[in-house]
Amino acid sequence: VTLDSLRTWEGLFDACCVYEEWTDSLTPDIESDGKAFFAHDYHFDYFQVGIESLGTSFFDGDDISFNSTFARVWQPYARAAISGGLWLGGGYATDPLRTGEVVASVGSSASVLYYTNEVIRADNTSEIVEFDIMPVPTFAGGEKMVMQRGAGICTVKSTPEKEQAAIRFLKWLTDPERNSQFAVSTGYMPVVQEAYDSYLPQCIEKLTDQRYVELYRAYIETQRDYLFYKAPQTDSYLQLEDAFESNVRKHLSAARNSFIESGDESSAALDRLIADSYEQFKKGV
Known part of the structure; x- marks a missing residue:
């Protein structure tokens, strides 16, 4: 995996899957203990900006437009999450970064205030790290677009x-x-x-x-x-964002658990869970 390959969402999510497989292989006597590679602070922003960057509107009035572009953006994201390479825990990405639970993240620019030059792992070992910081990834063939928000x-x-x-x-x-x-x-x-x-x-x-x-x-x-993309100023925006963030983690975590419990790690089984989790998610938002 090269740094340049992480400049697209497709390349980043591919890296998530590769990293999970590699870390899982380090302990062959323990099943399904691969690590997540990447954490996103704002799943809602990933979908909103990603869909808009591909020339389609994320919103249909005050509601989400679940169109073919949304499905395209869902595919690599859900594959990485269900495979175990995308962090689905709560809180900000700086928390798992500080403990080495993930090694890459997308967050607000001000999150640099919370980065540390030392990673302290669960066994109390530590190491000094350096950061490579790049612009937010984009979709192949889409506009280079980033969310403009802040205090x-x-x-x-x-x-x-x-x-x-x-x-x-x-x-x-x-x-x-x-x-x-x-x-x-x-x-x-x-x-x-x-x-x-x-x-x-x-x-x-x-x-x-x-x-x-x-x-x-x-x-x-x-x-x-x-x-620079600016979110619409609607009364329902915050409520929709909160519901989206909660539900997307819930449904993909459930799909991840089903993937592990089934013991079937085939591409067909993963594709079914990607499709099923998408349908369940649409009903819950």
Whole structure:
């Protein structure tokens, strides 16, 4: 598996299956103890951005459009999950990364704050690690697209003096030079184009932490080559996201357990579970 092969979702999920098989083979006396390769912090984003990047709408009104593109995006993802190469646990990916339970992840840019240079395993052994950070994978033949989301700032109705002070603070914080400095200290992206053109490269040159150097190299590539997708502003969005995240883990975990318990690791058995889990998932969201 090469780093370049991880630039597409197809290549990444293939690596998940290869890694699970390899780690399982290390202990031939113990069945089905292969490790997960990859964890995604936002399964909802994977589907939403993936489907939109392939030229199809993820939403049908306020509901999910379960079309042929959704099925295409489901296939490699479910194969990796049911095979055991995709992490389906709760919480953020930085948790299994810190213990070596997974070795790759997709998360928010600010998750770099929680990466550690040391992995501590269950047997209390540890090792120093380095990070390779790349832009989010894309589908072969699809647009290069990434989710734009993050913390926002709002003001509340107050006295004219306090409202003016809030506006002044926002202007101060989003000043291109100051915003670039703030961004590189927190893992965020600057919010104005001038920051990228004039200040961010200088800030990156001053970075010494390898994680942040890698992160901002990936940022520059992302900002240059990717389209930024913004989720629709609907009242039901958060509820739908929560239900999606919960149900997708539940149904694929159940399919994974069925795969292990059946003892049938053939491609036909795996294909049946991929199809069955998809139908069950559609009913539950």
